[in-house]
Amino acid sequence: MTEKPYRSGYVAIIGRPNVGKSTLINRILGQKLCITSRRPQTTRHRILGIKTTDHAQLVYVDTPGMHSDGKRAMNRYMNRAATASIDDVDVIVFVIESLRWSDDDERVLKRLQNDADKPVILVLNKVDKAEDKAALLPQMEELAAKYPFAAVVPVSARRGINIEQLEAEVEKLMPEGEAIFDEDQLTDRSSRFLAAEMVREKLFRHLGQELPYSLTVDIEQFEDDDGMFRISAVIYVERSGQKSIVIGKKGELLKQVGQDARKDMEDLFGCKVFLQLWVKVREGWADNERMLRNLGYNDDL
CATH class of the missing domain: 3.30.300.20 (K homology (KH) domain)
Structure with missing residues (x-):
């Protein structure tokens, strides 16, 4: 039996504000690293969350939400931080809210269509809140027609639904290579x-x-x-x-x-x-x- 190759790399978690990006990373890591609240734009910085297993090291990049408001220096900084993250990773996870599609979601998609040259996984978050679960499949099909996503995965970051499936999809797309950080390191932040x-x-x-x-x-x-x-x-x-x-x-x-x-x-x-x-x-x-x-x-x- 051939030994499974070790894979490692960076994953950008992107999306409009308040779709649950930080909650998703905390769920994947199994502990709280990224701050969360119900208010949009809680996340202001890029933060690395490092998940190391026996056969992979996946470095998740939590980013500020991409949004159209660039009037203040703070908002411009957050947009730059989110946009730069797309350029420096191996895989992109684009998070939206299930059964919802906004102008800001469309703006993120346009950024991917114009500039992304790496595989993108679409994540429909908050499926636990969707009253009409039957409507999820048509939404997934409609969005899959907009962009050649490597995978489309419905999840609930808050409830932990389908998180392992998402991690498996990310790992499949990662390049083979040695671990980037020490195996017991959780983040690059102090x-x-x-x-x-x-x-x-x-x-x-x-x-x-x-x-x-x-x-x-x-x-x-x-x-x-x-x-x-x-x-x-x-x-x-x-x-x-x-x-x-x-x-x-x-x-x-x-x-x-x-x-x-x-x-x-x-x-x-x-x-x-x-x-x-x-x-x-x-x-x-x-x-x-x-x-x-x-x-x-x-x-x-």
């Missing part, structure tokens, strides 16, 4: 970066509709104190009125954000965490290219 993302996720989940897009998180201190991580994070907002909203009445909202973020950090890092949060005003940070770079929004990451 613990410092992941800590900031966890704080930002909790802010997205606890705050109102607009405010999350006006804030970012910067880790000022990250120290290993005899097996306990001491972390100090600054939450930057754009206006002074937003500062009081983030802090909340008698500091309750900020306290809750800190408690929730600390728990996630302890789960991921596997140790006790002492977390301090501060809120500061930095006007116009989200529309200033230089400030964005200083806060870690770099195109080369």
Whole structure:
């Protein structure tokens, strides 16, 4: 019996905002790496999630959602990060929401039609929410006529439906080659970066509709104190009125954000965490290219 060849490579997870790309990567990895919320544009950076098995290493690239709004520097940065990911991978996974097709979905497809020169798998996510399951097949056939997809796979990232089938389809398309990263490595991002993302996720989940897009998180201190991580994070907002909203009445909202973020950090890092949060005003940070770079929004990451 011929031994199965080892395969390795990069997989870009692309799609419009809020279709479940980060949830899909977390499900594939079997643990939480990418932050999620019900709000679009939660993901701002490209993040690698590394899945290593006995016969393959698949490096999944979580990308910001592609969208038409390019008015602010932050939005332009996210579109660049998402678009660049298509150029540097071996396989593309295009995620849409089952039984739904939007102008932003069409825009992503046009980008693939114009520039993609590698195999593309179409994923119909959130099939658990589809009331009319019989309508899935016509949608799959209709979309398959729009583009020569290597495979079309209906899944539920939230429920874990058909995830193994998707992974098998991705692996089949991967080139043969040795592992790119150490077998126990989960991501290319630092613990410092992941800590900031966890704080930002909790802010997205606890705050109102607009405010999350006006804030970012910067880790000022990250120290290993005899097996306990001491972390100090600054939450930057754009206006002074937003500062009081983030802090909340008698500091309750900020306290809750800190408690929730600390728990996630302890789960991921596997140790006790002492977390301090501060809120500061930095006007116009989200529309200033230089400030964005200083806060870690770099195109080369």
